[in-house]
Amino acid sequence: MDNKVLGLIELLDKLPIPMYGISDISELPELKNKFTRAISLAQAYSYTLDDYSSTGFNDFLLGKVKGELEQSIEIIEQFLQKENIAYRTIGNVQKDPVLSIGEFSHKYAAVKSGLGWIGKNGLLITKKYGPRVRLSTILIDLELPYNNQDEYNGCKECNACVNICPTKCLKGTIWNSSLQREDIIDVFNCKDKNETRKEYMCGLCLVACPIGKASSSDNKMIFTKSRD
Numbered sequence: 001m002d003n004k005v006l007g008l009i010e011l012l013d014k015l016p017i018p019m020y021g022i023s024d025i026s027e028l029p030e031l032k033n034k035f036t037r038a039i040s041l042a043q044a045y046s047y048t049l050d051d052y053s054s055t056g057f058n059d060f061l062l063g064k065v066k067g068e069l070e071q072s073i074e075i076i077e078q079f080l081q082k083e084n085i086a087y088r089t090i091g092n093v094q095k096d097p098v099l100s101i102g103e104f105s106h107k108y109a110a111v112k113s114g115l116g117w118i119g120k121n122g123l124l125i126t127k128k129y130g131p132r133v134r135l136s137t138i139l140i141d142l143e144l145p146y147n148n149q150d151e152y153n154g155c156k157e158c159n160a161c162v163n164i165c166p167t168k169c170l171k172g173t174i175w176n177s178s179l180q181r182e183d184i185i186d187v188f189n190c191k192d193k194n195e196t197r198k199e200y201m202c203g204l205c206l207v208a209c210p211i212g213k214a215s216s217s218d219n220k221m222i223f224t225k226s227r228d
């Protein structure tokens with residue numbers, strides 16, 4: 001294996017990011033001849049309904065969890081610059097706030113890399129941490145080995161997120177890759193996408209998810225390395 005590939009994988013394995021996945025994006029028309037792989041980074045955390053308050057959840061996610069993820073991204077970027085590898089880090093700011101669309105779908109790359117599936121709440125659900133992961137994506141031009149994950153959906157009969165949603169904007173749809181966002185969620189009725197939101201995050205459909213749920217006493221970052 002190429003030294004740059006080995007070096008990058010070794011670095012990803014060492015960083016305090018509990019899960020990462022690599023997907024092949026070389027066939028995406030808008031990225032053709034620019035980037036070949038997407039590295040999906042999933043910073044896991046524990047947060048339960050017992051801990052919940054909307055502003056508290058906002059501060060937790062945008063403070064501690066975001067900060068931890070950004071530190072790891074900075075280290076990866078330094079490596080990519082040193083090795084002269086072309087890359088683009090995808091931010092979390094929406095490219096089109098009116099349509100609520102980002103510059104590149106973190107969830108698309110994460111599912112493709114095998115990190116999880118899209119739940120009835122429209123979020124990435126991982127087997128180990130459920131939706132309690134903050135995602136980031138780095139597009140790179142380097143032939144890293146990648147996953148080719150079979151489509152899987154673990155939501156089954158559960159409807160916890162659908163039932164708890166205060167605006168009833170979740171449609172209870174079992175996701176598959178042929179569906180559009182609108183089949184899962186009426187995004188313009190979701191409190192989290194409301195343009196007037198300031199230092200407020202609903203997130204009830206996330207904290208209610210039973211998958212990967214940790215005890216309320218375990219409200220801290222989890223640094224178990226995993227690529228399952």
Ligand code: SF4
Nearest residue numbers: 165190191202203205
């Ligand atoms: S963030 Fe809140 S309003 Fe939006 S889908 Fe989830 S529970 Fe419903």
Ligand code: SF4
Nearest residue numbers: 119120155158161209
């Ligand atoms: S709460 Fe249940 S239905 Fe909703 S995403 Fe989690 S597992 Fe799927």
